[in-house]
Every structure is written in structure tokens, then in C-alpha cells.
Amino acid sequence: MSIDTVIPSRPRSAANRIRSAELQREEHRRSDRAALHEYASTIGLAALVRRAGTPLFVLDPARVAGEFERFTELLPFVRLRYALAALPHPAVIRTVASCGGGFDAVSTGELAMLAHEQIPASDAVFSHPIKRADDIATAAAAGVRLFVADNPAEVRKFAGVHPELRLLLRLRRVADAAHFGIDSEHALNLARFATSLGVGVAGFSVHVDASEPDAPAALSTMVHEALRLIDEGNARWGLGLDTIDLGGGMPTDHEGGEAGADAMTAVVRSILAPRVPGLSVLAVLGRCIAAPAMLLATSVVGQATRDGEVWHYLDDGMHGSFAGLRGSGEVPTMFSLSEVERAGSDAREPLYPCTLVGASTDGIDVIARGIPLPPLGVNDVLLCPDMGAYSLVMASNFEAVHRTRVHVLRPSRAQGKRTVNV
Numbered sequence: 001m002s003i004d005t006v007i008p009s010r011p012r013s014a015a016n017r018i019r020s021a022e023l024q025r026e027e028h029r030r031s032d033r034a035a036l037h038e039y040a041s042t043i044g045l046a047a048l049v050r051r052a053g054t055p056l057f058v059l060d061p062a063r064v065a066g067e068f069e070r071f072t073e074l075l076p077f078v079r080l081r082y083a084l085a086a087l088p089h090p091a092v093i094r095t096v097a098s099c100g101g102g103f104d105a106v107s108t109g110e111l112a113m114l115a116h117e118q119i120p121a122s123d124a125v126f127s128h129p130i131k132r133a134d135d136i137a138t139a140a141a142a143g144v145r146l147f148v149a150d151n152p153a154e155v156r157k158f159a160g161v162h163p164e165l166r167l168l169l170r171l172r173r174v175a176d177a178a179h180f181g182i183d184s185e186h187a188l189n190l191a192r193f194a195t196s197l198g199v200g201v202a203g204f205s206v207h208v209d210a211s212e213p214d215a216p217a218a219l220s221t222m223v224h225e226a227l228r229l230i231d232e233g234n235a236r237w238g239l240g241l242d243t244i245d246l247g248g249g250m251p252t253d254h255e256g257g258e259a260g261a262d263a264m265t266a267v268v269r270s271i272l273a274p275r276v277p278g279l280s281v282l283a284v285l286g287r288c289i290a291a292p293a294m295l296l297a298t299s300v301v302g303q304a305t306r307d308g309e310v311w312h313y314l315d316d317g318m319h320g321s322f323a324g325l326r327g328s329g330e331v332p333t334m335f336s337l338s339e340v341e342r343a344g345s346d347a348r349e350p351l352y353p354c355t356l357v358g359a360s361t362d363g364i365d366v367i368a369r370g371i372p373l374p375p376l377g378v379n380d381v382l383l384c385p386d387m388g389a390y391s392l393v394m395a396s397n398f399e400a401v402h403r404t405r406v407h408v409l410r411p412s413r414a415q416g417k418r419t420v421n422v
């Protein structure tokens with residue numbers, strides 16, 4: 001019997017599907033590389049990286065403004081606020097403020113960053129569902145009037161703090177596991193408990209991440225549930241509920257498809273537009289603003305061949321700017337600076353799978369395995385676009401390695417023709 005008869009060959013349709021997925025990935029990489037080529041030449045990236053050295057974040061306020069405006073157009077009746085947790089850089093804060101955005105803070109430290117930029121705390125919602133009483137008092141004294149809570153012990157902390165203070169009660173979803181949120185069958189009791197203490201309740205807050213399966217459907221379910229609770233609370237107990245907060249989770253520009261920004265915001269428009277202006281709608285933008293705001297440049301500082309694969313050791317890593325990827329299984333998008341410079345020629349360059357290792361001696365400091373890249377040498381620079389969200393903020397200075405520096409582009413040099421005061 002020949003080996004062909006005992007080992008079933010992969011069905012042709014499956015082989016074709018895999019090949020076509022590979023081709024799609026290659027095609028995607030080529031078009032991302034062409035876009036990066038265009039962007040890099042607009043901002044003079046190669047000269048900047050050569051002058052400033054690596055590792056280096058390049059922060060582009062025009063991208064912040066562009067993404068903020070994109071969501072303003074998609075959600076014209078929604079009061080948008082920026083999640084400081086994603087990237088609380090002063091240039092981002094000033095740009096969001098200049099675009100008319102509000103802010104989402106989860107600590108008094110983030111509120112202090114707003115104060116530093118002379119942004120009134122009344123533009124912020126304190127959205128951590130669990131807070132120290134001291135922090136509530138500090139935030140209220142600074143001018144915050146809207147807070148998130150999800151349980152009676154938390155609600156009790158607000159009694160007597162400030163007469164104009166109001167709560168958004170965070171609703172729980174099964175997909176949130178048990179982390180935050182109150183089950184909706186208890187939500188109106190919690191609202192009545194708050195009002196019995198003299199604490200105002202504005203409405204309900206939800207949070208659905210676009211990366212979850214069936215995210216638009218999940219968002220639709222949660223928004224309908226919040227509306228039902230608002231209507232029931234007002235009709236039965238006159239609670240004066242008038243606000244729904246959609247939370248965060250909006251996708252970045254490159255997270256397209258069924259749960260892209262168009263699909264997620266279409267759900268919001270179709271359900272909530274008919275309820276406005278009777279209803280006030282809030283939403284949080286975190287990674288969709290912060291991710292495209294910064295590009296990371298990192299260099300190869302050493303190389304070795306291990307088990308037949310080339311390992312490139314970089315000057316940034318999992319204890320630095322890639323810390324946000326830990327445990328996510330995500331592989332960053334990467335290009336070599338020289339292939340990006342050549343991309344205009346439309347060359348189809350061969351790529352080779354390699355392992356990328358970070359700057360520390362820690363065994364977990366592996367950024368990616370089998371990532372396809374062109375041949376690289378020591379001192380070659382890699383570019384990682386869309387690296388602004390949950391990257392710099394998550395970095396440590398483990399082994400006394402400094403956090404990566406940020407170079408802020410001047411608005412006039414940045415992509416696009418918008419004028420941004422930063």
C-alpha cells in the first residue's frame with residue numbers, strides 16, 4: 001500500500017481555504033505596508049527615527065483628532081469621552097479637549113492629569129465601579145458629578161457627598177464573568193436604594209467589546225435592556241432616569257468586518273437616535289483613539305539561530321511597550337523600516353518566519369513566534385503601527401530599562417490638514 005493511500009490528503013477545499021487565507025493575509029500586509037509607506041514619508045519618519053534613535057514612540061495628534069472626528073460623525077447625538085486609561089499623554093488629552101470631547105477617568109491620578117491640563121473635572125465621568133470613599137470625596141470636590149457604581153456597598157459611599165452628584169449603574173453581562181456590573185433583575189432595586197439615600201441616579205451603563213463574538217448583537221441586547229430599565233424605573237417609581245452610557249469597546253480602524261465601527265455604531269444609531277433628545281447618550285472611546293495615535297520604532301540589538309529559527313532580540317519588549325499584549329495571544333503588526341521605505345516600488349519581498357524577543361533576560365519576554373518578516377540585521381529598525389493603546393501605560397522599568405520615549409509630532413507636520421492646538 002502506498003503512503004498516499006494510508007495518509008488521507010487534506011481535502012482540496014480545506015487546502016484551498018488555507019491558501020486563500022494566507023493570500024489574504026499577505027495582501028493585507030502589503031496594503032498596510034503601502035499605507036505605512038505613505039504615512040512615513042508624510043511625517044519624515046525615517047529621518048526622525050535615525051535622529052532620535054530607538055526605542056521610540058511617535059505620537060501624532062492629527063490621528064487623535066481624525067479618529068475623534070470619525071466617531072463624532074458616526075455617533076452625532078452621543079457625548080463622547082476619552083478613556084484616559086488607554087494613553088493619558090498630555091498631547092492626547094489636549095487634542096481630545098480641543099475636539100470637544102469629555103473624559104473617562106478611573107482613578108484620582110487620571111483626574112489630576114486633567115487638572116494639570118486645566119480641563120475641568122466636570123467634563124469627566126469617574127467610571128471605576130469600585131472606589132475608595134476618599135477618592136469619591138476628592139473627585140466630587142474637584143467637580144466630577146457623574147460616577148459609576150454597581151452594588152449597594154458602593155452606593156452607600158455616595159450618601160451626603162454632594163447634592164448634584166448622580167450615578168450610572170453598570171449592568172452586568174454573562175460575558176463580563178463576575179468582574180463588574182449588577183444583574184439587570186436587581187438594577188432597579190439598586191436605583192431605588194440609591195434614591196432612598198438621597199443619591200441621584202442618572203441611568204445605566206453597559207460595556208461590550210467589539211472583539212467579542214457577535215458584538216453588535218450583544219450591544220443591541222444590552223442597550224435594549226438598559227432602555228427597558230429606564231422606562232420601567234420612570235413609569236413605576238418616577239426615578240427620573242435619563243442617561244445611557246455605552247461604555248467602551250469600540251474597535252480601531254483596522255478591526256473591520258462584522259464588528260467594525262460601522263456595525264457597532266449602526267446598532268447605537270438605530271436603537272437610540274429615536275429616543276434623543278429625551279435621553280442623554282454617553283460613550284467611551286479608548287483604544288480606537290489611542291491605538292492609531294502612536295507608532296513604535298524598535299531596533300534589533302542581537303540575533304541568534306535557535307532550533308532552526310532566527311531569533312531577533314529587540315530594544316523593547318514584553319516588560320516595556322508590548323506589555324499590553326501579555327496573555328492576549330495577539331501578535332503585533334510589524335514591518336522593517338527599510339521594507340517600508342522600499343514599499344513604494346511595489347516589490348513583493350520574501351518573508352521568513354522568525355522569533356522576536358524583548359529587552360530583558362526574563363524567559364517570558366517573547367513578543368512573537370513565527371512572525372513573517374524580511375531578512376533583518378543587527379541595528380535594523382522595526383515599525384509597529386497602531387501601538388498607542390495600553391502599551392506605554394502598561395510598561396515597567398524592569399531591570400532598570402527606561403520606558404520608551406515619546407516624540408510628539410507637530411500638528412503642521414502630521415498627516416492630514418487639520419489644525420490642532422497642542
Ligand SMILES: Cc1ncc(COP(=O)(O)O)c(C=O)c1O
Nearest residue numbers: 083207247248249284285286287
Ligand atoms: C467600562 C469600560 N469603559 C471603557 C473602557 C475602554 O475601552 P476601550 O479601550 O476598548 O475603548 C473599558 C475597557 O475595558 C471599560 O471596561
